[in-house]
Amino acid sequence: xxxxxxxxxxxxxxxxxxxxxxxxxxxxxxxxxxxxxxxxxxxxxxxxxxxxxxxxxxxxxxxxxxxxxxxxxxxxxxxxxxxxxxxxxxxxxxxxxxxxxxxxxxxxxxxxxxxxxxxxxxxxxxxxxxxxxxxxxxxxxxxxxxxxxxxxxxxxxxxxxxxxxxxxxxxxxxxxxxxxxxxxxxxxxxxxxxxxxxxxxxxxxxxxxxxxxxxxxxxxxxxxxxxxxxxxxxxxxxxxxxxxxxxxxxxxxxxxxxxxxxxxxxxxxxxxxxxxxxxxxxxxxxxxxxxxxxxxxxxxxxx
Numbered sequence: 001x002x003x004x005x006x007x008x009x010x011x012x013x014x015x016x017x018x019x020x021x022x023x024x025x026x027x028x029x030x031x032x033x034x035x036x037x038x039x040x041x042x043x044x045x046x047x048x049x050x051x052x053x054x055x056x057x058x059x060x061x062x063x064x065x066x067x068x069x070x071x072x073x074x075x076x077x078x079x080x081x082x083x084x085x086x087x088x089x090x091x092x093x094x095x096x097x098x099x100x101x102x103x104x105x106x107x108x109x110x111x112x113x114x115x116x117x118x119x120x121x122x123x124x125x126x127x128x129x130x131x132x133x134x135x136x137x138x139x140x141x142x143x144x145x146x147x148x149x150x151x152x153x154x155x156x157x158x159x160x161x162x163x164x165x166x167x168x169x170x171x172x173x174x175x176x177x178x179x180x181x182x183x184x185x186x187x188x189x190x191x192x193x194x195x196x197x198x199x200x201x202x203x204x205x206x207x208x209x210x211x212x213x214x215x216x217x218x219x220x221x222x223x224x225x226x227x228x229x230x231x232x233x234x235x236x237x238x239x240x241x242x243x244x245x246x247x248x249x250x251x252x253x254x255x256x257x258x259x260x261x262x263x264x265x266x267x268x269x270x271x272x273x274x275x276x277x278x279x280x281x282x283x284x285x286x287x288x289x290x291x292x293x294x295x296x297x298x299x300x301x302x303x
Contacts, residue, residue: 027237031174031292032068032145034233036075038172038296039141045091047168055095059139059164061129061157062101062147065109069099072143073114073122098139100127129157134164142171146292149175149209158223165299171225175210177232177291184288187276188250195268198257205253216295225297232293239286246273 044056056076060069078094099114101107104126111124127133129144130151142161151157161171179185185200185207193199200206210216213230220228239245250269251258261269280288 028067029071031233031235032071034231034294035068035143035145035172035174036072038170038229038231038294039072039143040170041075041093041141042091044140044168044170045093056093056141057095057139057166058097058141058143059132059134060097060099061127061142061144061161062150063099063110063124064101064106064145066099066113068143068145069097069110069122070114070117070119073097073119076121094121095140096121096123098123098125098134100125100129100132102126102128129160132160132164136163137166137169138164140166140169142169144172145174146176146207148173149207150205154209155219155223158220158225162224162299167299167301170296170298172294172296173210175216175293175295176207177234177293178211179208181234181289181291183277183280184246184249184290187273188246188253190276191269191272192250192254192257194272195265196257196261198254200253203254203257210293210295213293216293220295220297224299226300228295228297230293230295232291234289234291236287236289239288241281241284241286243286244270244273245286245288246277 039058041056041058055078058072058076060072063069073096076093076095076097078092099107099110099122101110107124107126114122114124125133129147130153142165144161148154148157165171176182176185179189189199193202210219213232217228217230237245250273258266258269277286277288280286
């Protein structure tokens with residue numbers, strides 16, 4: 001039996017994720033496309049992977065309160081083919097998404113939001129990705145956005161991803177690059193340590209366990225994946241300098257600590273963040289780079 005109670009770190013953050021979910025969805029879509037593209041869903045449709053007439057079966061891990069599971073479900077609703085910038089014809093995609101999270105509170109919020117969005121081809125299951133409650137070869141694709149690095153045993157989770165993949169199926173993971181190449185996280189860690197006495201390490205969070213491209217590729221290969229690829233993306237936003245744009249990420253990672261902070265501490269945190277990131281202001285806008293990797297691989301086909 002796969003009993004899931006949820007890591008208290010994430011369970012305590014469920015309300016913070018729900019608070020920001022709808023407001024962050026447009027920005028999330030811009031980077032989620034890289035993860036979804038790496039799944040190569042149109043290619044999977046053409047492969048002789050066994051699945052029923054319902055179409056592709058996609059598992060999304062650490063779904064939080066919806067993304068990228070919602071985006072994949074919309075893509076698989078069978079209404080229209082995915083866009084093709086090179087003009088190549090692509091098949092209409094259909095299928096179901098199973099969205100999972102280890103925190104029951106996240107799953108509840110996810111299910112409510114899915115119902116509100118009328119996503120009939122999305123199921124929600126509370127699950128620990130290190131002990132997935134699914135049969136071998138149950139899915140054609142597995143996605144995970146900024147989640148695998150938070151596992152106690154990430155290599156075990158990678159092997160579980162391979163186990164539940166059908167032959168020829170593909171998995172894709174979105175991973176944070178080094179902290180030094182993510183100024184927002186550097187500023188956040190310093191501000192919270194200076195004002196509240198807590199940073200990533202003290203909060204039990206390690207977003208950078210897959211920061212090294214070479215090590216990340218090796219870990220996926222060691223888990224048994226083939227055709228492994230890693231692509232690094234370094235986009236920059238353009239946000240008015242008066243905006244406290246760090247608040248969503250900060251509250252979604254340190255929500256309980258932020259809620260306990262009084263008005264003086266909250267102001268000090270914002271002032272520290274603005275000062276730490278001021279070097280990235282251009283033409284009255286923050287242009288702060290972020291660095292993330294898309295790591296992907298396939299389960300080989302046995303002849």
